[in-house]
Amino acid sequence: MARNFLLLILISLLASCTPTKSPSAEVQVPDINRINNEIPAGFVAADGSRPITFPQDFGAHEDFRTEWWYYTGNLQTSDGQHFGFELTIFRVGLLPPTVELPADSKWYGHSLYFAHFAVSDIGNNKFYAFERYSRPGPGLAGAQAQPYHAWLEDWNITEQKPGKYRLQAEQEGVKIDLSLADEMGVILNGQNGYSRKGKSPSNASYYFSQPRLESDGSIQINGKQYQVNGLTWMDHEFSTNAMDPDQIGWDWFSLQFDEGPALMLFQLRQKNGKISDASSGTYINAQGKSRSIYNTGFEITVQGNWRSPHTQAVYPDAWQIRLSQPNCLLQAHPWMADQELHFPDVTYWEGTVQFEGTCDGSQVQGNGYIELTGYGGKVPLP
Numbered sequence: 001m002a003r004n005f006l007l008l009i010l011i012s013l014l015a016s017c018t019p020t021k022s023p024s025a026e027v028q029v030p031d032i033n034r035i036n037n038e039i040p041a042g043f044v045a046a047d048g049s050r051p052i053t054f055p056q057d058f059g060a061h062e063d064f065r066t067e068w069w070y071y072t073g074n075l076q077t078s079d080g081q082h083f084g085f086e087l088t089i090f091r092v093g094l095l096p097p098t099v100e101l102p103a104d105s106k107w108y109g110h111s112l113y114f115a116h117f118a119v120s121d122i123g124n125n126k127f128y129a130f131e132r133y134s135r136p137g138p139g140l141a142g143a144q145a146q147p148y149h150a151w152l153e154d155w156n157i158t159e160q161k162p163g164k165y166r167l168q169a170e171q172e173g174v175k176i177d178l179s180l181a182d183e184m185g186v187i188l189n190g191q192n193g194y195s196r197k198g199k200s201p202s203n204a205s206y207y208f209s210q211p212r213l214e215s216d217g218s219i220q221i222n223g224k225q226y227q228v229n230g231l232t233w234m235d236h237e238f239s240t241n242a243m244d245p246d247q248i249g250w251d252w253f254s255l256q257f258d259e260g261p262a263l264m265l266f267q268l269r270q271k272n273g274k275i276s277d278a279s280s281g282t283y284i285n286a287q288g289k290s291r292s293i294y295n296t297g298f299e300i301t302v303q304g305n306w307r308s309p310h311t312q313a314v315y316p317d318a319w320q321i322r323l324s325q326p327n328c329l330l331q332a333h334p335w336m337a338d339q340e341l342h343f344p345d346v347t348y349w350e351g352t353v354q355f356e357g358t359c360d361g362s363q364v365q366g367n368g369y370i371e372l373t374g375y376g377g378k379v380p381l382p
Contacts, residue, residue: 042096045202046239048194052208054186058236059145060091062110065240067091069143069150069157071167072254073215073232074352074367082335083219083228084120084352084369085176087169089113089150089157091143106138113141115152117169119176120352121221122335129341130171178217180232182210184288189264191292196278197268198244205239211254211262211284231256233369246271249374251300251316255355257366260286265293265321267300269374283326297324306337313376315349330357332370340376347376
């Protein structure tokens with residue numbers, strides 16, 4: 001789902017940055033307030049006019065304003081200890097690529113990057129979350145398509161060969177090192193990758209997923225290492241103006257069935273308390289065939305709430321999910337309640353969940369991730 005509020009938060013933080021200096025001369029840093037006003041000019045809207053192309057679209061799209069490479073996963077040890085993780089790299093465009101940059105410093109760039117890394121240690125009821133920011137130059141952060149590589153300092157997503165990847169991140173005694181293998185292929189969400197988020201055709205993103213990445217490797221927490229395996233979900237989205245101004249947040253679900261299928265749903269919440277008609281999703285069967293789900297094809301009912309002891313925000317923490325095709329009734333709930341990322345600049349809940357229920361008369365179960373935004377204070381949506 002679109003996370004455009006993070007884009008505006010980053011821009012506001014950059015507005016407080018002071019100009020940098022080279023060893024020999026004053027570097028003329030662009031005025032951030034002027035950049036804010038000029039961001040729409042020179043960028044491209046996601047309007048459905050371009051096809052998704054591989055492997056090129058795994059890389060960065062500097063002609064779009066914002067972009068992310070989003071990995072979330074559920075992992076277990078051989079004796080059943082459960083962990084969840086998130087590793088996300090965001091790119092925000094401050095200047096369109098047509099703007100020529102001064103050549104006197106490697107620190108100039110059209111984009112800036114930030115990243116979130118989190119681990120849920122279910123057995124010990126501990127949640128660890130970290131964030132970083134970086135300019136792309138000189139080589140500190142970026143994303144490329146061939147070979148696919150997205151990184152911010154030593155947080156890395158690296159393609160080892162087609163369909164095989166390595167994820168690495170470490171901070172303050174928390175570390176993941178995972179090998180991923182794509183078992184389902186790339187799925188285009190929306191209409192061939194064009195995912196509407198609002199009333200206007202340009203309130204949209206280009207959006208594709210890898211819903212079933214077989215994962216194995218290690219998690220280390222405070223000196224103790226765990227060998228783990230499980231499943232990871234990857235989302236890649238790029239856009240310029242995805243959200244409607246009357247939308248205050250979203251609930252995003254990625255569910256991986258033990259039996260093989262996968263399900264992505266998002267519902268966009270409006271200021272008037274209603275759910276936007278642009279809410280939608282994708283169901284992928286065990287053979288990798290996908291079907292778009294529109295707002296009339298599913299219903300999500302909140303069945304419980306949890307209040308954060310950190311921010312006092314109240315989040316849903318139990319859901320009933322109904323689908324019409326396939327005919328599913330699912331119950332979902334977190335593996336643990338406290339999975340809120342509460343950084344100084346942004347607050348949202350994103351965590352590992354489990355679910356069970358029926359689909360077309362058969363019992364189903366599995367794990368997934370849910371992201372909840374707009375519950376913890378003001379969310380500066382565009």
